[in-house]
Amino acid sequence: MTAIRDGLPGTPQPPEVDVEWPLPRRGDVVPEVCAWLREHKPVARVRTFTGDPAWLVSTHALVTRVLQDETFSMSALAEPGARLQYAPLFPASNRSSVKDMVGVGLRETVMQAISPHVVNEATDAFRRKADRLLDEMTAEGPPVDLRARFTEPYTASVMSTILGLSEDHGRLLMDGFDISIMTVPCSFEGARVNLDKCMARTRARLLSPDATDAPGLMGALARFRAEHGTTAELDDELVLMLNNLFVAGGLSTSAFLLLALLLLMEHRDQMEWLRAHPEAMAPAVEELLRYSLAIGDALPRIATRDTELGGQAIAKGDLVLVLVEGANHDPAVFDQPQKLDLTRNPKTHVTFGAGRHYCSATFLARTHASVALSAVLDRLPGLRLAIPAEEINWRSGWIKRTPERLPALW
């Protein structure tokens, strides 16, 4: 509890911040400070990586209010001079919010590419990829790093299938994550070089003569260009949108899957129960989503007018940070929230957000995880951590909570 600067006996002066930000990076233990925040400072003062002041919101009621109230805007984050969580290392697309892809039919094109129908058709391919990776791992024998050998290549393949990219194109974009989503105060040369490389690769594919024959979203966008005519500006938007979707999808799904595997290895009774009850995979994934600490930053919004939140005055232009793990572990909503209970089937977690910007690809996200977890449970009986949990090296300076490596035995 050393992070807390306020409310402790003997604290002499009103503090500038209530807690240190970001919260601890360990991704398998809910930070103690979450409970303190909910109880004592549900709207707490923090400073972001850029040094900007922000309000950190941590109860389920206030988190859902911020996400559902249009007073708190996502698009205002892109306005010049807006307070920031960290330096933006890749540009936001005008169309990066799927709900904003109005006009020329783009929204429909994107929603179709990530629709349950398309995802269901691709599920066998997802499972084949998972099995191939597990074949390689079992041929080599334990221990194996689950991140390098399973969750990342599996995710790159799933996202490439849906977006219609080759596997090596997907791996190139995925490798760029190490740079493009760092939580740094200022941009740096490597971020631009990485962005240029990723954009050039996607642009070359979109503009190639046979792109209209490509599968997935790539093919759909190439046909869209061919039918509606194109401009340099539209091409820029399409390239950025493809890259942003790969980042939004690949980053969140791989980080979640890796932490879900870790949670199962740490709760072996629950893992054995799930292995014996494969029909319970859907609610189990829901509970793993609720429990997950993968979102290591917070969901940011800008107040578009003076308002009030939990008794705290909020001024127009203030940055408000929504703490997903605060809401998902709120005992006012979830009984014994600190307990992982795969039979819980929580309906009101906010791991996919809420309101206008609710995640556009929840079916894909859930399928990605359940296919991979089923394959691992089928193929790796006795799966367990190869190192003590306390020795896991948690990445710092990155948006997600994630282990650098997750060595496992079976």
Ligand code: HEM
């Ligand atoms: C476990 C996996 C995933 C998690 C936990 C997740 C989480 C989220 C969250 C919390 C938001 C809301 C952000 C906010 O309100 O600030 C969001 C939005 C979004 N997600 Fe996901 N996501 C996942 C998978 C995916 C995938 C696979 C894709 C695409 C292929 C995707 C695409 C998007 C997009 C485009 C938005 C913006 C929606 C909008 O503003 O209209 N996500 N996601």
